[in-house]
Amino acid sequence: MRTVPISAGDLTARARIVASALERFAAHGYEAATMRDIAAHAGVSTALVTHHFGTKQALREECDARVVRFIAEKQDAPGTPSDVLGEVLGTFGPYLARMLGDGGAASDALFERLLEVARATIADGSASGWLRPARDPEAQAAALVMLGVAPFLMLGPLTTWAGGDSEAALQRIAAPLAELYTHGLATDDRLLAAAGLATEEAR
Amino acid sequence: MRTVPISAGDLTARARIVASALERFAAHGYEAATMRDIAAHAGVSTALVTHHFGTKQALREECDARVVRFIAEKQDAPGTPSDVLGEVLGTFGPYLARMLGDGGAASDALFERLLEVARATIADGSASGWLRPARDPEAQAAALVMLGVAPFLMLGPLTTWAGGDSEAALQRIAAPLAELYTHGLATDDRLLAAAGLATEEAR
DNA sequence: ATCGGGACTGTACGCATGTACAGTATTCTG
DNA sequence: CAGAATACTGTACATGCGTACAGTCCCGAT
CATH class of the missing domain: 1.10.357.10 (Tetracycline Repressor, domain 2)
Structure with a gap:
């Protein structure tokens, strides 16, 4: 040690x-x-x-x-x-x-x-x-x-997008991802249907 | 034409x-x-x-x-x-x-x-x-x-993961993504909190 | 003290790459 | 039907790559 x-x-x-x-x-x-x-x-x-x-x-x-x-x-x-x-x-x-x-x-x-x-x-x-x-x-x-x-x-394009700071890019992109993880993105089941998944699932 | x-x-x-x-x-x-x-x-x-x-x-x-x-x-x-x-x-x-x-x-x-x-x-x-x-x-x-x-x-690793068929890989990975887009992933607001976002938002 | 082995370097070789050049075939134009 | 422009090719060159090799330096064991 x-x-x-x-x-x-x-x-x-x-x-x-x-x-x-x-x-x-x-x-x-x-x-x-x-x-x-x-x-x-x-x-x-x-x-x-x-x-x-x-x-x-x-x-x-x-x-x-x-x-x-x-x-x-x-x-x-x-x-x-x-x-x-x-x-x-x-x-x-x-x-x-x-x-x-x-x-x-x-x-x-x-x-x-x-x-x-x-x-x-x-x-x-x-x-x-x-x-x-x-x-x-x-x-x-x-x-x-x-x-x-x-x-x-995608750190390259994201860094440019965030003004040249890669840390800021990662932090800013994390916010909508956290929202996505928490609530999802869609308000209905159209994406599930498009993926060929049955819609009669339980919430 | x-x-x-x-x-x-x-x-x-x-x-x-x-x-x-x-x-x-x-x-x-x-x-x-x-x-x-x-x-x-x-x-x-x-x-x-x-x-x-x-x-x-x-x-x-x-x-x-x-x-x-x-x-x-x-x-x-x-x-x-x-x-x-x-x-x-x-x-x-x-x-x-x-x-x-x-x-x-x-x-x-x-x-x-x-x-x-x-x-x-x-x-x-x-x-x-x-x-x-x-x-x-x-x-x-x-x-x-x-x-x-x-x-x-990530088509390379995903293709190997799906058994060598890239089309199958894209299709299989699309299912959990559709679920994610529809329902999200977490059942509480801990990810929002971790991202530094206030939790008093409206659903 | 020495001597043997590993750390370390400078140089060079074979190869693949992007590109430049001279020359030939083909097609368009008058 | 000439002539010119364009499509197309074979070859060659400079550069940078990964790697091999011979040799020097240094430190620890005997």
Whole structure:
């Protein structure tokens, strides 16, 4: 257990590389982020990155593992496990958004982890009664993940929309989403009908 | 006005290039799509692409203009202008998702167009009464665009989740979204409170 | 003290990309 | 039916990418 405060300069070069990779992958995506850029932002040479991780793909796997470990810690933490998804997205939102948007096997694995978190949230909410259960709980979990990640996927346009401040964009977009989560959007069942769902459901 | 049915083979090479670019940009994103790939799928040489459009960026602008024109036609069309956003996304959903996700000035311009569509939808829904208005209509419009684009942004993981069929993924994810739009998700006001919104609102 | 291994770097190679250029075929125009 | 403009192609070039390699520095174990 670490007892002294640490700063970026005190970190191992290896740790600085991972942190830099997480940031550059989050900012530009996996393909667009370059090994040279990652190395430069970590203050090391490009060769050291390959020395520690071998390939760019392996570096990404290390980043993914770091995120997965963070999720597992949040899941296993005592106290309030209510908004694990929110905490995870608050820390790794941009990174997860980029990786899930790129697709591929690694992306699918991360999505599966987030699905587990969402399933737990739904189970908890259904048991406690504060969450309205859906006909298809698995699809509801996928929708929950999608809705959580969506603001980060569109952070670029949303930031411009909000005047250049990404934090302000996330906060402003959160308000109508909270209203949506609470009341819905439509006043009748036309959307359910359009989705091919029967309308004789119980309120 | 064209009166005879047209097939892909009958199209001008220029039109085939634009169609190919729209498809490759949608499938792989702007950066990852290559001029050689676009040319090959259009059945022409790479040099012809540069001959017609000059640069890759100019080709993208042509694609964007095509989409913008499509949106304008849908907006100006008579009859039911109720779900213009849905029709636009049904045709150019993957393309718009990739372009909006990449960010940049062109992305912001497309987002602004979609915002206008969403504003019109909200105005119509508020007037007709089927849509529950939000405290911040502009943010509601942005949220509407975001929620519409989100499934396409995550089409990769969602497709794997649904067993490899992207159409099935979109359909299955639409069900809980329709429920969300109709009833909301929470049974109390805790999410509104968490978003910093006062709870003394009228239902 | 030394010596062996890991941290670390500079350089270079092969490859894919966007683009420029010269040249040929085709189509329109007078 | 010439001639000019346009459609179209093959090739080549500069650039940036991921990665491999040889070599230097430094620190801990014997």
